Amino acid sequence: MISRVAESCFWMFRYMERLENVARLLDVNLLLVLDANLRDQERWRPVLIVAGEEPRFLERFSAAEADKAERVQDYMVFDEQNPVSILSSLRWARENARSIRETISLEMWEALNSFWLWLGEAGRRRFTRDRHDFYSRVKEQCALFHGLTHNTVMHNEPFNFMRLGMLLERANQTARVLDVKYHALGPTSAERESLAESAQWLALLRSCSGYESFFKQASAQLTGTAIAAFLMLEPDFPRSVLYCVSRAVNFMNRVRGQGNPMGERSAAALGALHRELEQATIRKIVAVDAGIHRQCTRIVQATADICDAISTDFFDPPLPRMTEFMTRGELAQQA
Amino acid sequence: MAESEVNARRKSARRTTRRVFKAYRPQEGTYDELFSADGTPRAEFCKIVEIIDSMGTGEFRARQKLADAAFLKGGITFSVYSDNRGVEKIFPFDLIPRPVAAAEWAKLERGLEQRIRALNLFLADVYGEQRILRENVIPRALVEGSRGYLRQVQGIKPPGGVYIHVAGIDLIRRPDGSFCVLEDNIRTPSGVSYVLENRRVMKRVFPRIFAEASVRSVDEYPMRLREALAGVAPRDNPRMVILTPGPFNSAYFEHSFLARRMGCELVQGQDLFVWQDKVFVKTTQGPQRVDVIYRRVDDQFMDPKVFREDSMLGVPGIMGAYARGNVALANAIGNGVADDKAVYPYVHDMIRFYLSEEPLLAQVETFICAREKDCAHVLANLQKMVVKAVDESGGYGMLMGPQAGRKQLDEFAERIAKNPRGYIAQPRVELSTCPTWVDKGVGPRRVDLRPYIVTGKTTWALPGGLTRVALVEGSYVVNSSQGGGSKDTWVMGQA
Numbered sequence: 007m008i009s010r011v012a013e014s015c016f017w018m019f020r021y022m023e024r025l026e027n028v029a030r031l032l033d034v035n036l037l038l039v040l041d042a043n044l045r046d047q048e049r050w051r052p053v054l055i056v057a058g059e060e061p062r063f064l065e066r067f068s069a070a071e072a073d074k075a076e077r078v079q080d081y082m083v084f085d086e087q088n089p090v091s092i093l094s095s096l097r098w099a100r101e102n103a104r105s106i107r108e109t110i111s112l113e114m115w116e117a118l119n120s121f122w123l124w125l126g127e128a129g130r131r132r133f134t135r136d137r138h139d140f141y142s143r144v145k146e147q148c149a150l151f152h153g154l155t156h157n158t159v160m161h162n163e164p165f166n167f168m169r170l171g172m173l174l175e176r177a178n179q180t181a182r183v184l185d186v187k188y189h190a191l192g193p194t195s196a197e198r199e200s201l202a203e204s205a206q207w208l209a210l211l212r213s214c215s216g217y218e219s220f221f222k223q224a225s226a227q228l229t230g231t232a233i234a235a236f237l238m239l240e241p242d243f244p245r246s247v248l249y250c251v252s253r254a255v256n257f258m259n260r261v262r263g264q265g266n267p268m269g270e271r272s273a274a275a276l277g278a279l280h281r282e283l284e285q286a287t288i289r290k291i292v293a294v295d296a297g298i299h300r301q302c303t304r305i306v307q308a309t310a311d312i313c314d315a316i317s318t319d320f321f322d323p324p325l326p327r328m329t330e331f332m333t334r335g336e337l338a339q340q341a
Numbered sequence: 342m343a344e345s346e347v348n349a350r351r352k353s354a355r356r357t358t359r360r361v362f363k364a365y366r367p368q369e370g371t372y373d374e375l376f377s378a379d380g381t382p383r384a385e386f387c388k389i390v391e392i393i394d395s396m397g398t399g400e401f402r403a404r405q406k407l408a409d410a411a412f413l414k415g416g417i418t419f420s421v422y423s424d425n426r427g428v429e430k431i432f433p434f435d436l437i438p439r440p441v442a443a444a445e446w447a448k449l450e451r452g453l454e455q456r457i458r459a460l461n462l463f464l465a466d467v468y469g470e471q472r473i474l475r476e477n478v479i480p481r482a483l484v485e486g487s488r489g490y491l492r493q494v495q496g497i498k499p500p501g502g503v504y505i506h507v508a509g510i511d512l513i514r515r516p517d518g519s520f521c522v523l524e525d526n527i528r529t530p531s532g533v534s535y536v537l538e539n540r541r542v543m544k545r546v547f548p549r550i551f552a553e554a555s556v557r558s559v560d561e562y563p564m565r566l567r568e569a570l571a572g573v574a575p576r577d578n579p580r581m582v583i584l585t586p587g588p589f590n591s592a593y594f595e596h597s598f599l600a601r602r603m604g605c606e607l608v609q610g611q612d613l614f615v616w617q618d619k620v621f622v623k624t625t626q627g628p629q630r631v632d633v634i635y636r637r638v639d640d641q642f643m644d645p646k647v648f649r650e651d652s653m654l655g656v657p658g659i660m661g662a663y664a665r666g667n668v669a670l671a672n673a674i675g676n677g678v679a680d681d682k683a684v685y686p687y688v689h690d691m692i693r694f695y696l697s698e699e700p701l702l703a704q705v706e707t708f709i710c711a712r713e714k715d716c717a718h719v720l721a722n723l724q725k726m727v728v729k730a731v732d733e734s735g736g737y738g739m740l741m742g743p744q745a746g747r748k749q750l751d752e753f754a755e756r757i758a759k760n761p762r763g764y765i766a767q768p769r770v771e772l773s774t775c776p777t778w779v780d781k782g783v784g785p786r787r788v789d790l791r792p793y794i795v796t797g798k799t800t801w802a803l804p805g806g807l808t809r810v811a812l813v814e815g816s817y818v819v820n821s822s823q824g825g826g827s828k829d830t831w832v833m834g835q836a
Contacts, residue, residue, distance in 0.1 A: 009623040010612050104416070105588045108600035108607045112415075119416045163625065266626050320625045 007163045011106050013321035015164045016171035018102040018110075020313075023175040025095035026148040027213075028082055031056060031183065033141035034212045039075065042205040050078040056186045057082065057090050083133065092144060096122055111158035114151065121147040166257045170316065173257070177250035178309040183213050184237050185302035188230060207233055214245045234298050235288035238305070247305055248283045254312075255280050261320075268323065272315035279308045358397035361783055362390060365776055368785040372518050372773040374439050385442045385833070392550050393437060398782065404546045405436050405778060411542045417535075417594060432535055433826030434542070435777045439788055439808040440831040449512070449520060449792065450802045452701035455692060457508055457794050460527060460679050462695040464504040467678060468495055478694050479687045483711060486762055487684065488732045489528075489677020491640060493647050497664050499673040501573035501797070506635070506671035507566065508794045509533075509807075512702075514773035521703035523770075523789065525680040525688070528672060529637050532807040532827075533562060533793050534595035537602070539829040555834035557804040562793070563602035569797025570633045573669045579632035582608045582622060586638050586654045596637050610638070615658030620668045633669045640674050682731040682765045683709045705770055710761040719766040720757065723750050726766040727817075728757065741817060743769055772817055775828065777810055787811045789819050790830065805830035 031053055039049045051072045054060040063072060063081060071077045085091045100122050107115055124147070133140040152172075159165055187210045207228055211217040220226055220236050220243075240246040258276055262269045291297040318324075366380055367373035375386055382390035393401070412431040441449075466473050467484060474481045484490055509530030511523040540559050544551055570581050585596035587609050600607035612622055613631065621628040636643065642652040644660040662668045678684065686707040689700045708715040708726075719726055723742050730738030740753045757764045774785035792806035808828040809819035819825040 007625050008606055008608060008612050009625055010609065011606070012625045101588065104593075104597075106607075107416075107597040108605075115416065116414055120414060123413070167625075261625065268625060268627055323623065 007109075007167075009321050009323070011109050011164065012167045013317070014102040014106045015109065015167040016316065016321070018099050018106075019168045019171035020175040021095040021099035021102070022148055022151060023172045024090060024179065025092045025099070026145060027176075027179040027183075028057065028090065028092050028095070029141045029144040029148075030215065031213050032079055032082055033138060033145075034209050036075075036079075036137060036141070038205060038209040042209070044206075046073045049073055050075055052186050053078055053082060056182050058182070059088060059090060062088065079137070084130070093125060096125060106164075109164050111154070113154045113158045117147070117151050117154050121151070163261065166261045167320075169257045170254055170261070173250040173254040174309050174313055176245060177247045177254070178306055180214055180237055180245050180247055180250070181302045181305035181309070183210065184234060185299060185306070187213075188234060188298050188302070204228055210237075216243060216245060219243050231288055231292055231298075234291075238291075238301065239283065239286060239288065251276070251280050251283055269316075269319045272312060272319045275308070275312045275315050279305070279312065358399065360394050361396060361398055361401050362394045362776065363782075365783050366785075368774050370516060371771045371785070371787075372514050372516050373785060374514070374773055374775040374788065375437075376776070386440050389438065389440060389550070389554055389831075392553060401436065401778070407546045408434055408436060408542050411545060412538070415538070417538050433812060434539060435810055435812075435826050435828045436543070436546070437776050437778060437783070437828065438543070438831045439775045439790070439810075439828045440833060441790075441805070443833045443835050445520075446804060446832045448701070452520075453508075453510055453792060453794050453802050454800050455696065455698060455701050456510065456522070456525070456688065457505055457796060457800060459688065459692040459695050460508075460525065461503065461505050461796070463691045464673065464676060464679050465498075465502060466695075468497065468675060473691070473694055476694075478690050479684070483683060483709075483762075484678060486711075487678045487681040489640075489675070489679070489681050491648075491675040491678075493660065494664075494673075494675040497674075498666075499573070499663075500575050500666055500669040503573050503671075503796055504673040504676055505679075505794075506569055506573070506673075506796055507533075508796075509791045510794065512790045512792065513705075513770055514790075516771050516773075518773075519703060520790075521705055521770075522685075522688075523705060524682065524685060526791070527676045527680045529639065530791070530793070531592040531595055531637075532791060532809075533803070534598040535827050536793070536803065536805060536807050536830070537562060538598070539827060543829045554831070556831045557834055559803055559805050562795070562803050563599060565795050565801050565803075566599070566635070567603045567605070569795045569801075570635055570669070570671055572797030573671070574632045575666055575669060576632050580622070580630060581633040581635065582606045582613075582631055584608055584610070584613070584634050584636040584638055584656075586610075586642070590637075592637065599635075605635070610652075610654045610656050613656045613659070615656060615662050618658075618661045618665045618667055620656065620659060620662050631668060633671065635671045640677060643670075643674060677732065682707075682729050683711060683762070685765070705767045708766045710757050710764040710766065715766075716757065716761050719764075720754055723754055723766075725768065727769050728753055728764055728766045730763055731765055732763075739818070741769070769817065772811075772819075775808070775810065777812070777826075777828075779812065779814070784814065786814070787817055787819065788828065804832040 035050065035053055051060070054063050054072060060072070067077065081088055081091065083092045086093060088094060100118050103110055103115055103118050129140065129143070132143065155168065187206065207230065208217060210233060211220050214237060216237065220233065223236070226232065236243065236246065238247045241248055241252070243249055255276055258269070258273050262273055286301070291301050294300060365376065367376045367378060375382060375390055377383055409431065412434060417431060463473065467490070473479055474484060505527045507530060509526040509532065511526065512520045513523045514520050536559055567581070571579060574581070583596055583600045583603070583605050585593060585607055587593065590596070597607055606622070608622055614621055614623065620631040620634070622631050638654050641648045643655040644657060645652045645655055646657050647660040659668070660674070663670055663674065685704065686709060688704065692698055692700045708719050710716040710719055719728070724745070726742040728740040728742065733739070740749065742750070772787040772789060775788045776783045777786040779786070788808050788810045790806050790808050793803045795801050795803070808830045809825045810828055811817060811819045812826045813824055
């Protein structure tokens with residue numbers, strides 16, 4: 007498929023995944039702050055930190071604003087200058103979709119376009135009137151989009167790139183949420199945690215839609231390390247880093263199947279992260295000082311690097327590399 | 342809007358049914374597409390008028406809303422401003438169809454085919470032997486002085502000898518009911534996606550009317566275009582792509598629409614590159630050879646090595662590949678010389694010269710300002726004339742003499758005096774009208790018709806075409822960029 011189209015497939019899903027995560031994070035936080043006994047700077051600021059938006063926010067608003075529910079939510083939902091606000095992500099998802107309408111299905115386009123139109127009007131009213139309902143609908147729109155994608159396009163190359171974008175973004179987001187929360191709460195054990203802390207651990211699980219899944223494990227114990235292990239290394243939980251990365255490896259293999267000469271670098275980088283996670287255990291991770299923070303940072307960095315590699319391998323390969331293929335005779339029959 | 346809602350509206354409409362055409366009176370001095378001068382429906386369209394009329398204004402309005410919503414949801418938009426809000430406008434669509442009788446269409450079809458044949462021969466001649474110039478049928482200076490004439494393609498023969506793969510010929514209907522050609526668009530005519538989308542929406546909101554009236558389908562256009570392009574490909578099993586300037590181009594919707602419906606890939610300049618005079622597309626599997634490009638990028642932007650150096654939309658070196666016959670470009674490069682508005686008056690001479698036939702389609706009397714005598718006449722009668730820049734389209738660079746103010750007239754007089762080759766003038770033609778829904782009811786609004794003609798190994802005209810309508814009362818300008826709307830065009834099947 008055309009490199010630019012693959013790139014749009016990839017990014018469209020990264021943006022959709024990103025905005026869904028923001029919605030979930032805000033929604034969970036909304037409930038959390040109601041009854042968890044938190045200090046002011048523990049209430050809304052973490053949302054900005056997870057999104058990586060604290061510095062940009064503080065350039066425009068005072069530090070006190072970062073603790074205000076309305077200011078932070080408005081910033082994360084509708085602010086056009088915030089590149090990761092729901093509005094911005096959706097705009098870019100849609101712009102990508104619009105540039106590849108011939109590739110995606112009509113159903114996908116209509117769902118995305120309706121979502122966009124909704125967010126501008128009815129959605130804004132819903133946001134004012136019933137905040138929780140607003141976030142639910144955002145998540146529903148995302149679910150609708152994913153479902154339609156799964157059921158209305160060919161599961162071939164464009165789909166593989168969509169999935170790659172979604173999975174890598176998800177792995178990245180899970181690591182970010184875990185890192186920030188873990189940093190704020192620190193390691194803890196069931197015996198000595200305060201009520202506020204356990205509420206926050208639960209909120210962390212909910213932010214990743216992992217509450218019920220977590221407690222279905224036989225050995226589930228509400229401790230920081232257990233939750234970190236679950237979110238990073240649980241092979242069957244669809245938002246765990248390991249799950250996302252190992253699925254991404256599958257899709258990378260599909261993209262590179264049938265002797266595709268492209269993608270050596272990205273496949274290698276992805277494979278390395280996958281092996282690393284497969285061999286990791288939570289015991290080994292926490293044995294190191296600030297081990298979880300380090301591991302999370304490593305994951306965030308590695309997924310970003312993989313995305314870069316995918317970009318140079320598939321989306322924007324330098325021309326010399328292109329002609330190199332031809333002079334090697336791999337495409338001689340074409341030329 | 343849900344079906345139940347429409348039903349509810351329909352019920353409430355019944356209680357107060359007001360007939361749609363109750364107050365309709367055709368405009369004096371023009372031809373009306375649906376009604377005779379005495380205000381009765383034309384015999385061949387009685388049934389269409391009756392079905393819409395009896396629907397009542399309430400239901401009609403509900404259906405119009407349904408149609409608008411369908412266009413918006415589908416993102417069927419024509420103008421895109423690249424500001425942050427991503428404002429996209431829908432091309433206003435009017436539900437009252439513009440019918441064309443079967444026999445009339447058959448006549449038009451023959452005339453269009455003849456005209457395209459002659460224009461294609463003219464292009465081959467101008468960029469080849471130049472017989473028509475040597476024999477002084479058309480002044481050499483006029484042709485070679487045209488901005489659309491490109492020396493760089495002199496001597497290049499496009500694959501299959503086809504120059505005009507897609508044409509959009511603008512027709513208008515005069516008060517006596519005869520069609521005539523207003524202008525030829527044979528570079529990159531747009532609008533065909535609206536023809537197809539208008540029909541799709543129309544079928545959805547008016548299923549009953551289609552069941553009862555016999556209207557010819559427009560659906561095969563993408564397939565026909567695909568066949569035509571495959572017919573001029575330099576190799577078997579060709580890879581065909583559509584080249585777009587990108588999502589910020591106002592016709593982007595159409596480019597992507599055609600790619601989808603033709604099963605072609607949609608590419609931008611950056612996706613292609615030229616290596617050893619062959620064109621390749623960058624794919625995730627490495628470079629792949631491209632054989633046919635349906636390009637919606639203007640000539641001047643196609644190759645920065647040959648034309649505008651600053652073009653980011655084209656493909657460096659593509660003209661080399663084209664010259665060697667390694668890639669087919671549709672339409673051919675350099676077609677602008679044949680739809681130059683100052684060359685237009687000579688199309689009848691071309692038909693006689695190349696085909697030894699009499700022209701089947703009339704055209705509008707045209708004064709070429711480059712000719713001294715014409716120029717004097719134009720300047721003396723400016724307030725009665727429609728003046729057009731020879732190489733503009735889309736309703737830009739135009740003067741409507743009868744509606745213009747003193748200042749505008751003076752301004753144009755000066756422009757013409759300075760650059761006579763740049764302008765032509767025509768008497769204002771009373772365009773035909775068609776009943777159109779406006780704020781409070783139905784009124785007569787002026788329309789034109791742009792049929793699309795596709796040429797590969799053979800020539801085929803899409804039955805119908807884009808009917809554009811000037812929504813402003815009294816306006817003669819139908820261009821979408823100037824506040825025009827569109828209608829579904831119904832070519833009726835043989836009764």
